[in-house]
Amino acid sequence: MEPDGLHVSLGNYSGVIADALAQARRDNVVQRIWSKDASLWKTDAAHQKIIRNSLGWLTVASEMSAVADDLIDFANKIRGPGGFKHVMLCGMGGSSLCPEVIRQTFEQQSGYPRLLVLDSTDPDVLSSFANQVDIDHCLFIIASKSGTTTEPLVFYKYWYNQVKQRRQNPGESFVAITDPGTRMVEMATEDNFRRIFLNRPDIGGRYSALSYFGMVPAALIGVDIRKLLSRAEGMMRSC
Template sequence: MQEKPFIIKKTYKDLGRIKRPKNLSEETKKEILEKLFQKNPEIFSSDKEIQKQIRERLDWIEGPNYILPKIGELKDFAERIKEEFLNIVWCGMGGSALFPLVLSQIFGPKEGYPNFYVLDTNDPENIAQIEKLPLEKTLFIIVSKSGTTIETLSQFKYFWGKLENLKSNPGENFVALTDPGSPLENLAKELNFRKIFHHPPFIGGRYAALTEIGFLPACFLGLDINKALYYAKNMYEVCLPDIPWGYNLSASLAEFLMERYIQGQDKLTFISDPILRPFTLWLEQLVAESLGKEYTGIVPIVGESPGSPTVYGTDRTFIYLTLKGRERIYQRLIMELREEGFPVKTISLEDRYEIFAEVYRWMLAVALCGYFMSLNPFDEPDVVLTKQKTKEFLEKFKKERDFGIEFYLDEETNWGFF
């Protein structure tokens, strides 16, 4: 008889390790923020090994200050590229591709700049669409923090093979963005890539939107970089530890999310102006991958068609993301939700560029939620496990032409397992 898989049925909240922000003194709250800005990992774990891992993921707390010295180089490179190439293809997965995708969908390329495509899949149809482009006039940006991402390297190998048949120096059509000393950097040097940019080694992928991961595509698209930096820097400054908790935009957002979580309203539902809707894709990964672990999580819900209050369960919390002057799009629905007692937080942006500010607000708020939930918001254990298992399956298939995977459906829960 086939053994049933183990199913977790109790929640993390049963463990009683949740810290409630409203029960903490202003002095304690300030101290938490100060330690985070000092990159002190002790607030997240007492385990020395985990502290070491967290310490190596905290440079994002510097916000736009990290990228400021590098902006000139990014701009100059983008200006040279637009004179030579018609298309740019950004190849990456997850956090390496989501914010570039957001920028391309919210802004699109400025007139006179190359077409910009994000390839975050190995689906044959998507690959075929890119293959239709004039490849000699296409620049491929190969992005992998570790330099070992299977999907991204597969994309590279495929298009390298195509370009190798078209020109004698295919490396001119490739740029690498990766950690210093990674296998991808070594490969890029060996094959004479046009350029190698370094991913900041102490910033994880989903916290990297204000690094080259965000600002290199912003330059390729011809965005107003000074305006983007202005909004990001303003948000950084109003989130510093000296700002009282109630006026600190990140801290107050974290307290709102935690209070709702403690009340069992852990389905964080984003209702967004259509112009800003792509940004919720990035928010989804940030929240889910940072806080969805150890049998708990705040569950982000994006892309759902808004309905009347009667269709929502009592576990919902709403974020209304809108642009000033366009609030009326969902104004009636928001009013009805509030009248029915649903918690709704409205975030109204001056213009599209303010998403650069929201990136910092949400990264800090999510990190604080991780502290209050007594978990590490900077690791991704199931992602790592999935990569390991995928590699094992592929190796097994190469040897035996069989993945060796069985499917099981649990009749009680109707959950499927591989």
């Protein structure tokens, strides 16, 4: 099989897969995905409503490309000789998966902070993270789609109290990523967070890599998010 320049050797499965692809073309599967046709997956109305409200990831690359300059500008403002030396992403599940991949994939860029991803409430892990950073020069990203996930809220309270003991304006050391209208928006506003990034509510945590949940930490450590998003848009067009 060689669709669009992709060479695949399928062996004994070639015929079965060819039949499945032919059926998908007859059923207009690709077109129905892009039109967010929930009936492709489920027939009952309740499930279809959930599905329609979970497909924002399909076009998020283009939408994030439009705000890439803002993220890069923000990254430039928080770094430098007197800026933050570490960025600690505090989240669980889908909110921390992409940042962890970014941390492991991209080397630390010269002049940019180092990224740490905290996704455990184990006291020993927390102590280890505290020993790795200069709290006076660490930017904490509190990431939670719902804004009510227990672990990120615990991280937020712990680190906020630590920073509060050291500076008069502790909120300047914090950034929030969450959905619009969540409790986290209220708390971040009350505590004067440096920035609050409102993510599209129709993107689930495990589909949020190219949304603010992935692109904010990526930009802050110097990843070329323009190129990354451009490549993602190229994949969109090829589909």
